[in-house]
Amino acid sequence: MGQTLSLAAIYCCCSASNSLCQSCFGTTAPGTTGRKRSVLLLTVAIATALYFQYAVGPSIVSQSGWIWKSYRAMPGSGKFVYQAWHDDCADLYEDQPDLLAQCAGNAGVYRPMFLSFFYFVINAIVTSVIPHLNKEAWPAKYALFFFGLLISMFVPSYPLFSGFFLWTARLGAGAFVILQQIILIDVAYNVNDSFVEKANEADQLAYGSGSGWLQAIIGVCVSLYVASITGIGVMFAEYDGCAGNTWVISLSLIAIIGMTALQLSGTDGSLLTSSVMSMYVVYLCFSIVSKNPKHECNPRLGENDVWGITVGLLLTVVSLAWTGWSWSAETRLSVESVQTAKAVAPQSGDLNLEVPFLDSENQPTTGLVTEQTSSSDESADLGNVWKLNVVMALISCYVAMILTSWGTVNGLDENHNAANPTVGHVNMTILGVSQWLAISLYCWTLVAPRLFPDRDFS
Numbered sequence: 055m056g057q058t059l060s061l062a063a064i065y066c067c068c069s070a071s072n073s074l075c076q077s078c079f080g081t082t083a084p085g086t087t088g089r090k091r092s093v094l095l096l097t098v099a100i101a102t103a104l105y106f107q108y109a110v111g112p113s114i115v116s117q118s119g120w121i122w123k124s125y126r127a128m129p130g131s132g133k134f135v136y137q138a139w140h141d142d143c144a145d146l147y148e149d150q151p152d153l154l155a156q157c158a159g160n161a162g163v164y165r166p167m168f169l170s171f172f173y174f175v176i177n178a179i180v181t182s183v184i185p186h187l188n189k190e191a192w193p194a195k196y197a198l199f200f201f202g203l204l205i206s207m208f209v210p211s212y213p214l215f216s217g218f219f220l221w222t223a224r225l226g227a228g229a230f231v232i233l234q235q236i237i238l239i240d241v242a243y244n245v246n247d248s249f250v251e252k253a254n255e256a257d258q259l260a261y262g263s264g265s266g267w268l269q270a271i272i273g274v275c276v277s278l279y280v281a282s283i284t285g286i287g288v289m290f291a292e293y294d295g296c297a298g299n300t301w302v303i304s305l306s307l308i309a310i311i312g313m314t315a316l317q318l319s320g321t322d323g324s325l326l327t328s329s330v331m332s333m334y335v336v337y338l339c340f341s342i343v344s345k346n347p348k349h350e351c352n353p354r355l356g357e358n359d360v361w362g363i364t365v366g367l368l369l370t371v372v373s374l375a376w377t378g379w380s381w382s383a384e385t386r387l388s389v390e391s392v393q394t395a396k397a398v399a400p401q402s403g404d405l406n407l408e409v410p411f412l413d414s415e416n417q418p419t420t421g422l423v424t425e426q427t428s429s430s431d432e433s434a435d436l437g438n439v440w441k442l443n444v445v446m447a448l449i450s451c452y453v454a455m456i457l458t459s460w461g462t463v464n465g466l467d468e469n470h471n472a473a474n475p476t477v478g479h480v481n482m483t484i485l486g487v488s489q490w491l492a493i494s495l496y497c498w499t500l501v502a503p504r505l506f507p508d509r510d511f512s
Contacts, residue, residue: 088189089442092174093374095199096446099170100370100453102203106162107457112155114139134208142211146463153463160458164215165206167223167454169199171447178443188439219454220461226451227460228484230373233448235492237373238334239499242327246271249326271326278329282310285336293343296351302486306339309493313500322503331496337365338489345459345481366456373449460484 114136143157173195181188209215249271253264286307293299310332317323341362346352455461460481503509 088192088439091192091195092177092188092442092446095173095196096170096374096449098196099166099199099450100367102166103163103453103457106165107159111139111158111160111162115143115154115158116151138208138210142216156463160461160463161211161215163454163457164211164219164223165209166203167450167457168215168219169202169206171219171223171226171450171454173199174443174447174450178440178447181443182440185439188443216461223451223454224460224480224484226448227455228488230445230448230452231488232491233445234369234373234452235334235488235495238330238369238492239327239496241372242330243324243499246324246326271324275325275329278333282329282332282336285333285340286310289340289343292353293346293351295353296346296348299343299346299351302339302342306335306489309335309490313493313496316497316500320500320504323500327496331492334492335489338485338492342482342485342489345462345485347479363456367453370449370453370456373445 139158139161143154143161147153147157177188206215249267253267256264256267286303289299289303293303313331313335314325314328317325317328344352344354344362462481
């Protein structure tokens with residue numbers, strides 16, 4: 055009896071595991087493109103990077119860590135792993151245990167993010183020629199990724215990870231910041247349009263019932279503007295020790311006022327989008343001043359930027375959701391027109407679904423016949439998957455940078471100067487350009503319809 059129960063339990067576990075693998079690792083069924091599996095692979099890479107950064111890397115180089123003790127005691131492979139993670143950082147921070155552990159943590163981030171970057175670049179090249187390969191062989195793709203992750207444990211950090219990939223990731227992250235701004239503007243516009251549409255639909259059914267959606271828009275706008283102004287005030291209080299910081303914060307405040315005034319002066323744009331962009335400008339402003347390598351200008355120098363990392367990861371989640379499900383979503387069910395449905399519906403004894411005062415396209419469609427979009431829609435989706443892989447590669451670079459503070463080690467040396475001060479100034483410049491690029495992009499969406507009224511900018 056016990057043996058039978060054991061066999062039944064093993065069978066159930068194997069069956070469940072098979073179903074889980076099939077669901078996670080993909081299928082070649084019609085209508086799929088492999089986008090969700092790509093998002094899952096990148097999510098696994100990000101989770102691995104966080105584990106390597108805060109657990110594996112510091113434990114390898116810390117003499118109190120169990121990984122260090124076990125690796126030092128192990129001949130062969132253990133010492134290879136120790137040297138691969140330790141040697142490059144030891145050359146810079148041999149006498150600074152905290153900075154040594156942080157350097158090793160950064161090296162842990164580079165490994166899985168480099169592998170995901172490399173995978174998506176190769177996949178973008180391949181799928182530009184053979185698109186359907188993006189939805190096939192996902193078990194093999196995951197197996198290769200984890201095998202590569204194992205091999206990367208033995209590869210020295212320099213020059214591949216802390217050299218080539220570090221600078222590649224900085225360039226890729228800068229490119230993604232531009233894309234992220236476009237995504238953020240698009241999401242904000244779409245959310246505003248969705249709320250307004252829901253309010254209009256509710257008003258058509260019962261006049262005044264849609265006010266809740268409009269009040270939600272106003273509530274979100276007020277909350278974001280209050281948070282933005284509060285953030286500016288906090289930065290004036292804490293980071294106003296240098297003229298450079300004062301200029302950055304003041305110009306950010308002027309930009310917020312200018313964007314809002316420009317939007318209110320015309321009929322294009324929305325206050326919700328302006329409030330979202332204002333909050334994004336404040337986030338970038340904080341990122342700029344918090345990367346200042348001068349101790350007298352940055353009271354939080356050497357502290358972990360938990361808030362900045364959290365916001366960066368949240369923006370990454372929004373970008374992943376937008377990339378995986380929005381701009382080239384899976385084949386959707388399309389509702390036939392009400393007139394066609396009436397032709398095939400029974401004519402007697404049926405409930406009249408028409409709502410008075412609604413146009414035909416706004417009539418309810420409950421129970422009406424639906425049909426799937428044609429195979430040409432699937433081909434169009436597959437034809438765009440190389441773009442998805444390019445975006446995923448850029449996201450890999452961006453995550454590597456936000457987790458490692460753009461490849462820097464935050465701390466103070468014996469002369470009270472920030473580690474890698476030159477890189478700190480580079481970070482400030484990159485973020486400053488990104489901030490004003492975001493402001494310019496949003497202002498263009500407000501100005502372009504006025505300059506070219508004959509064009510459709512929807």
